Amino acid sequence: MKSGKVIVLCAPSGSGKTTLTKHLLDQKIFNLQFSISATTRQKRENENDKIDYHFLSLDEFKVKIDNNEFIELEKVYEDVYYGTLKSEVDKLIKNHNIIFDVDVIGAVSLKKYFLDKALTIFINPPSIEELEKRLIERGLNSKDDLKERIKKAKKEIEMKSSFDYSITNDDLDMAKSEIIEIVKDFLNK
Ligand code: ADP
Ligand code: 5GP
Numbered sequence: 001m002k003s004g005k006v007i008v009l010c011a012p013s014g015s016g017k018t019t020l021t022k023h024l025l026d027q028k029i030f031n032l033q034f035s036i037s038a039t040t041r042q043k044r045e046n047e048n049d050k051i052d053y054h055f056l057s058l059d060e061f062k063v064k065i066d067n068n069e070f071i072e073l074e075k076v077y078e079d080v081y082y083g084t085l086k087s088e089v090d091k092l093i094k095n096h097n098i099i100f101d102v103d104v105i106g107a108v109s110l111k112k113y114f115l116d117k118a119l120t121i122f123i124n125p126p127s128i129e130e131l132e133k134r135l136i137e138r139g140l141n142s143k144d145d146l147k148e149r150i151k152k153a154k155k156e157i158e159m160k161s162s163f164d165y166s167i168t169n170d171d172l173d174m175a176k177s178e179i180i181e182i183v184k185d186f187l188n189k
Pocket of ligand 2: 010011012013037038041072073074076082083084101102103104105106107
């Protein structure tokens with residue numbers, strides 16, 4: 001195939017981005033591969049190095065910044081960096097379409113980098129209250145962490161007009177169908 005296209009999913013933490021990303025990756029016909037970001041945050045119990053993220057120390061991450069190895073990078077939370085490695089994208093794009101899970105600023109940077117080859121989709125939670133409920137039920141975040149994620153979510157939702165599409169993940173099956181149609185149209189263009 002000629003070099004692949006790029007799908008960028010962005011959503012406030014807890015809105016269902018991981019769930020919808022997995023659903024897209026399951027559609028073998030889309031030939032999507034997940035771009036594994038680098039991060040300095042702690043690995044969670046259910047995560048694996050080099051599968052969910054390239055988990056790096058702050059020093060390792062900073063060396064890569066100095067060596068200009070990132071397409072984009074963000075300090076998403078205090079002392080926690082996330083970034084898209086050029087090496088990761090170069091490896092995947094030759095034979096696959098790529099799906100990215102990044103924050104709002106990262107999504108805007110990737111759109112600038114890939115231009116028309118990229119489709120950006122924002123996933124809304126049905127409401128801030130429902131978002132908080134899902135985060136609490138998921139049980140992965142401390143109280144302070146939760147507060148920070150809710151604060152960040154409100155800011156992110158204000159930026160959704162910078163995206164090509166915005167969908168609401170209320171009923172999961174409906175959100176799945178909607179995102180499949182959007183991605184199918186884009187990849188077939
Ligand atoms: P994110 O990757 O955006 O942080 P997740 O995909 O991990 O979000 O979803 C957060 C939590 O909400 C998970 O426990 C997930 O099972 C649940 N969830 C996702 N979509 C829905 C939905 N439409 N209705 C109810 N719960 C949902
Ligand atoms: P989490 O800690 O929940 O895995 O991710 C926190 C936030 O960092 C999410 O909004 C996620 O999309 C974002 N993120 C993950 N990888 C990257 C990346 O490579 N670049 C940017 N800019 N954000 C990222």
